[in-house]
Amino acid sequence: MPSFWRESPGQLDNHRSTESLPALADILIIGGGFAGASIVTHLLRHPSYQLSRPSTLILEARQVCSGATGRNGGHLKPDSYAGIATLAQRHGVKAAAEVADFESANLAAVTEFIRQEKIDCDFVVTWAVDVQFHEKHQNRLREGYESLVEAGVESTKATFCAPDHYAEQLSGVKGAKGMFSYTAGHIWPYKLIHHLFQEAILQGVNLQTNTPAISISRNNREDFLWSVDTPRGKVQAKKVILATNAYTSSLLPEYVDKIIPYRGTVAHIKTPGVPPFLPNTYSLRFSDWDFDYLIPRPDGSIIVGGGRQAYLKDMSQWYGNTDDSKPIDRTREYFDGYMQKHFHGWEDSGAYVSDIWTGIMGYSSDRLPRVGPIPNRQDMYIMAGFTGHGMPQVFLCAKGIAKMVLEGGSFKETGLPALFEESQERLDNPRNMVHEIHHAASSCAKL
Numbered sequence: 001m002p003s004f005w006r007e008s009p010g011q012l013d014n015h016r017s018t019e020s021l022p023a024l025a026d027i028l029i030i031g032g033g034f035a036g037a038s039i040v041t042h043l044l045r046h047p048s049y050q051l052s053r054p055s056t057l058i059l060e061a062r063q064v065c066s067g068a069t070g071r072n073g074g075h076l077k078p079d080s081y082a083g084i085a086t087l088a089q090r091h092g093v094k095a096a097a098e099v100a101d102f103e104s105a106n107l108a109a110v111t112e113f114i115r116q117e118k119i120d121c122d123f124v125v126t127w128a129v130d131v132q133f134h135e136k137h138q139n140r141l142r143e144g145y146e147s148l149v150e151a152g153v154e155s156t157k158a159t160f161c162a163p164d165h166y167a168e169q170l171s172g173v174k175g176a177k178g179m180f181s182y183t184a185g186h187i188w189p190y191k192l193i194h195h196l197f198q199e200a201i202l203q204g205v206n207l208q209t210n211t212p213a214i215s216i217s218r219n220n221r222e223d224f225l226w227s228v229d230t231p232r233g234k235v236q237a238k239k240v241i242l243a244t245n246a247y248t249s250s251l252l253p254e255y256v257d258k259i260i261p262y263r264g265t266v267a268h269i270k271t272p273g274v275p276p277f278l279p280n281t282y283s284l285r286f287s288d289w290d291f292d293y294l295i296p297r298p299d300g301s302i303i304v305g306g307g308r309q310a311y312l313k314d315m316s317q318w319y320g321n322t323d324d325s326k327p328i329d330r331t332r333e334y335f336d337g338y339m340q341k342h343f344h345g346w347e348d349s350g351a352y353v354s355d356i357w358t359g360i361m362g363y364s365s366d367r368l369p370r371v372g373p374i375p376n377r378q379d380m381y382i383m384a385g386f387t388g389h390g391m392p393q394v395f396l397c398a399k400g401i402a403k404m405v406l407e408g409g410s411f412k413e414t415g416l417p418a419l420f421e422e423s424q425e426r427l428d429n430p431r432n433m434v435h436e437i438h439h440a441a442s443s444c445a446k447l
């Protein structure tokens, strides 16, 4: 089904740079979303690419930016304290701080890139306002926040925790019991990705849309190690990069239950007249597993994602579900009257759901992105599993991938957060934290 962002697709939507599929590629990227587009962008900017000019091919199963990136909320919101505090508990403050600072560096890098390239993609830098509805939840988040501030984590220090008794007045959200605010961005994702591919094609990169990779096998040759089958023929490649998000396990069996397709929903809310002014982006948190996020468009309409309480208990609606052809049951009803219910000043706005769509996220079983060389697969790399939170992570992860692919260096040398590195240990870990979300929802654990 279409999404708001894909209502007027660009000229590259069904692009094929050459009529037939090239038989050989030095670098093959599979996936044409934010990950694929960012990887090719950073490859092209790497000095050794410009010297050696490797042939680069991108395979996209459907249209350009038709996966999660073309269906998301467009919220570029670096986490600075919430998930980060959980990471600190689990992996230590140093590792968590790396992730927090990396995410805010991503926002800065995307901002700078868009400014320099003058990309028309409705990009806005603003404040994110996170609201909790339960005191206990707020207290727990504040504790985590304070310990990160105490440890000196820079991006947490740049986050404001409002006095609880002002949360409702400062946020404008009815019944708010606590509030944090910090810098975030929002964007028209399709326009950015389309621009990145346009630039890449101008520089000689071959993009083949509507060309799914069906399988990957090892060649007997020493140079072109990998052979990728598609319905349009076979490509042999020296290096393969999987930017296949939720669909990774259809190509590599080791990713079954490691990157899990997770169907999510986003709606577009409009008003018949001039909407009440909403200056920030918002997250409304009802519990750890149950939250919505809102992004005001420059025209005052609202993009809102989440709605988990409408469907999360029914696992078949989301877990392992890749059907983005129809809305998730009960979500339209959930978002009907949403602004009137939650925001002061919207009661008489007449706000209504003008559009609703689904998209498929790639949830990692340990809830961390998977980036780097794939164990036991020489010259094959992964950049996927962004767990519904790729917008403040993908761009600079791609810079790291480009460095590894072109320089042959190690993950460590990229400076990417250590927790993101793909490893055999992570692949062998039987824990499935995505199941745990369902258990929390089923037991209605509020906090």
Ligand SMILES: Cc1cc2nc3c(=O)[nH]c(=O)nc-3n(C[C@H](O)[C@H](O)[C@H](O)COP(=O)(O)OP(=O)(O)OC[C@H]3O[C@@H](n4cnc5c(N)ncnc54)[C@H](O)[C@@H]3O)c2cc1C
Residues within 6 Å of the ligand: 030, 031, 032, 033, 034, 035, 036, 059, 060, 061, 062, 063, 064, 065, 066, 067, 068, 069, 070, 071, 072, 073, 074, 075, 076, 077, 211, 212, 213, 214, 243, 244, 245, 246, 247, 248, 250, 251, 264, 265, 266, 293, 305, 358, 359, 360, 361, 383, 384, 385, 386, 387, 388, 389, 390, 391, 392, 394
């Ligand atoms: C409903 C929804 C709301 C979201 N909201 C936000 C948000 O507000 N903020 C945020 O940070 N993140 C959000 N996310 C997550 C974010 O969109 C993703 O983390 C990010 O877009 C991932 O980019 P990607 O390129 O890895 O994946 P995708 O955009 O899914 O791209 C992967 C591409 O690979 C292609 N592909 C897969 N397998 C093959 C194959 N075998 N052959 C060829 N091509 C293949 C797919 O067709 C797809 O186009 C949301 C996601 C969804 C679904």
